[in-house]
Amino acid sequence: MTLKKDQIAGTIFILFAVVLFLNTGSIRVVANMDEPGARAFPYFVEGLLVVCSLGIMFGKTRKEKESEKNREPFLDMAGWIRLGMAIGVMLLYAVALQIIGFIVATPLLTIGFIYTLRSGRKVSLATSILIAVLTTVVVYFGFTKGFNIPLPEGILFSL
Amino acid sequence: MSIIISSLLICLQPANFAMIVVCAVAGIIFGAIPGLSGGLGITLLLPLTFALNTNISFCMLLGMYVGGVSGSFVAAVMLGIPGSNSSIATCFDGYPMSQKGETAKALAIGIIGSFIGTFFSVLIAIGLSPVIADLALKLGAWEYFSLCFCAITLVAALSKGNLFKGLIGATVGLILGIVGTDPVTGQIRWTFGMTGLSGGVDIIAVMLGVYALQQIAVDFAKGSQSLPDVGKMNLKGLGLTKDDLRPGVMIKSFLIGLWIGFLPGMGSGLSNMVAYSQAKTSSKYPEKFGTGIPDGIWASEVANNASIGGALIPMIALGIPGDGATALLLSALILHGLQPGPLMMQSSPGVTYMIFMACLVAAIIVLLLELVFKRWFPLLLKVPYHYLYSVIIVMCYVGAFTQTNTMFNVYMMVACAILGIGLMIAEIPMSPLILAFILGPNVENYFRKGMSYGGNSIAPFFTRPVSLIFLLIAFLVMLSPYIKDFRSRRKQAA
Numbered sequence: 001m002t003l004k005k006d007q008i009a010g011t012i013f014i015l016f017a018v019v020l021f022l023n024t025g026s027i028r029v030v031a032n033m034d035e036p037g038a039r040a041f042p043y044f045v046e047g048l049l050v051v052c053s054l055g056i057m058f059g060k061t062r063k064e065k066e067s068e069k070n071r072e073p074f075l076d077m078a079g080w081i082r083l084g085m086a087i088g089v090m091l092l093y094a095v096a097l098q099i100i101g102f103i104v105a106t107p108l109l110t111i112g113f114i115y116t117l118r119s120g121r122k123v124s125l126a127t128s129i130l131i132a133v134l135t136t137v138v139v140y141f142g143f144t145k146g147f148n149i150p151l152p153e154g155i156l157f158s159l
Numbered sequence: 160m161s162i163i164i165s166s167l168l169i170c171l172q173p174a175n176f177a178m179i180v181v182c183a184v185a186g187i188i189f190g191a192i193p194g195l196s197g198g199l200g201i202t203l204l205l206p207l208t209f210a211l212n213t214n215i216s217f218c219m220l221l222g223m224y225v226g227g228v229s230g231s232f233v234a235a236v237m238l239g240i241p242g243s244n245s246s247i248a249t250c251f252d253g254y255p256m257s258q259k260g261e262t263a264k265a266l267a268i269g270i271i272g273s274f275i276g277t278f279f280s281v282l283i284a285i286g287l288s289p290v291i292a293d294l295a296l297k298l299g300a301w302e303y304f305s306l307c308f309c310a311i312t313l314v315a316a317l318s319k320g321n322l323f324k325g326l327i328g329a330t331v332g333l334i335l336g337i338v339g340t341d342p343v344t345g346q347i348r349w350t351f352g353m354t355g356l357s358g359g360v361d362i363i364a365v366m367l368g369v370y371a372l373q374q375i376a377v378d379f380a381k382g383s384q385s386l387p388d389v390g391k392m393n394l395k396g397l398g399l400t401k402d403d404l405r406p407g408v409m410i411k412s413f414l415i416g417l418w419i420g421f422l423p424g425m426g427s428g429l430s431n432m433v434a435y436s437q438a439k440t441s442s443k444y445p446e447k448f449g450t451g452i453p454d455g456i457w458a459s460e461v462a463n464n465a466s467i468g469g470a471l472i473p474m475i476a477l478g479i480p481g482d483g484a485t486a487l488l489l490s491a492l493i494l495h496g497l498q499p500g501p502l503m504m505q506s507s508p509g510v511t512y513m514i515f516m517a518c519l520v521a522a523i524i525v526l527l528l529e530l531v532f533k534r535w536f537p538l539l540l541k542v543p544y545h546y547l548y549s550v551i552i553v554m555c556y557v558g559a560f561t562q563t564n565t566m567f568n569v570y571m572m573v574a575c576a577i578l579g580i581g582l583m584i585a586e587i588p589m590s591p592l593i594l595a596f597i598l599g600p601n602v603e604n605y606f607r608k609g610m611s612y613g614g615n616s617i618a619p620f621f622t623r624p625v626s627l628i629f630l631l632i633a634f635l636v637m638l639s640p641y642i643k644d645f646r647s648r649r650k651q652a653a
Contacts, residue, residue, distance in 0.1 A: 055323030083380035113549035147210035
């Protein structure tokens with residue numbers, strides 16, 4: 001199982017190196033400069049990535065091969081669903097910040113985070129609302145008034 | 160001497176002192192709660208420091224750093240779970256001692272051991288950093304390239320798992336460091352048409368993404384975001400007598416911690432384990448280790464805190480971080496317009512010595528706070544995970560946004576978190592990525608300067624003795640697993 005995972009990871013990294021290699025060709029190199037130029041280091045890194053990818057696919061020591069046999073899978077099915085949910089919530093907060101802004105998005109999403117992370121335990125709605133509102137107010141006033149740093153207003157409210 | 164006194168006075172100014180106290184308390188809390196760490200605390204603080212002056216910023220960051228490393232023994236003693244990897248070895252004897260009803264003694268050893276480690280290692284850093292900076296000034300671009308290359312290789316090789324996986328982590332860090340404008344010719348590289356990337360991948364987005372958000376998402380997916388309940392325990396008094404002191408163990412562990420902290424990329428996470436195993440091996444009663452004896456806690460706690468001073472030396476003198484937390488401090492120095500490295504002690508002596516003094520003041524504050532509030536430690540471990548982490552997530556988003564005032568950086572942070580999750584699934588370690596990302600631009604700069612000074616030849620990297628030594632160390636470290644493998648095969652065949 002783990003060996004297969006390494007073959008997949010190695011292949012992805014090689015493909016990634018190829019994409020970068022194709023893009024490196026478009027970097028302009030200033031003529032007559034007495035130094036390797038802007039493409040040299042990217043080419044070196046791409047080469048290193050390919051070598052290391054081949055290394056994780058085929059270059060394991062015996063000890064590493066043996067220890068991999070006993071490794072458990074990264075997540076079970078329920079875990080993958082929870083991981084997808086976590087990524088979804090992270091993206092949702094970013095989009096919400098952009099559209100409805102910090103003041104509206106944060107209390108709503110903070111309550112969402114609390115209920116997502118509680119993992120089956122009972123959570124008081126009143127405490128959750130209190131924490132969500134307090135976090136929003138303290139962070140908002142701390143940054144905008146205290147440090148003079150603006151926070152996202154949201155596209156809807158800046159129209 | 161006058162600069163040391165004036166730096167100390169800066170740290171003792173009311174606002175700076177208050178920040179050290181507040182952040183030391185926060186650091187102890189972050190260190191004590193398994194899953195959090197002082198490193199995460201520093202990451203969350205970084206964006207807050209943009210609007211503040213350099214002195215107050217570093218008082219905050221160093222209070223968090225010292226508090227974070229010190230506080231990690233609390234959960235190790237009370238729950239048998241290390242608050243962070245710097246206290247893994249503390250669990251071996253701290254928890255059994257706590258189970259025997261000697262929690263107060265175990266905590267007292269942790270508190271005093273942490274103080275001794277931090278305080279004296281920082282004193283040594285104050286003395287050694289100028290010497291190493293002077294030596295470093297005699298090196299050229301070739302040596303610096305090889306030193307950075309060696310540091311990245313060491314971290315990659317010592318990360319868990321296979322060497323190539325460590326190197327892939329480092330390569331991904333280098334790739335993230337290349338994106339944006341070429342430092343020499345100003346050409347745009349690997350932006351794929353996104354103007355937001357022309358300034359490069361933001362360091363805060365990377366740190367918050369791969370350190371904080373990724374960890375929260377993976378913990379949630381694995382369902383490991385809850386702590387066992389803290390049972391009732393006897394916390395009265397110090398419970399420590401003269402017989403519990405182990406000067407020999409303390410001195411040896413201190414030197415091990417200092418040395419491991421000094422080596423690039425290796426910090427408190429490794430030093431506590433090495434010091435513990437050394438104390439056990441050299442003990443007259445090794446069989447008692449793991450049953451709850453003071454020696455084990457002294458070894459682990461003195462060593463992990465001694466790594467603080469050890470890690471500060473290469474950060475200040477060479478511009479190379481000694482561990483993950485100093486990598487973050489290094490990025491803070493860069494964000495505040497300072498240039499860490501051999502010239503920093505000459506160009507910004509005030510900030511340099513203020514960093515050392517803030518560490519010393521923080522060590523004393525942490526000692527006093529921990530001694531006074533020891534009986535409250537069980538409360539730290541009862542902080543509900545879902546409330547705490549929800550606030551941390553909000554702080555991450557605010558931190559990413561305020562760095563550039565653009566939503567692009569927020570998306571970049573989420574992208575880095577997803578990248579981090581992908582790499583974690585592929586078992587690629589994160590520490591080489593962070594180190595390579597921070598050192599990447601320097602590695603390229605030194606490489607190109609070295610080539611340019613040497614008439615576009617790669618030979619000087621191998622013909623200059625110091626450069627050659629660093630490269631040889633790097634190659635030997637890379638080859639060592641295969642040499643070991645080859646030897647064990649031959650042994651078996653014989």
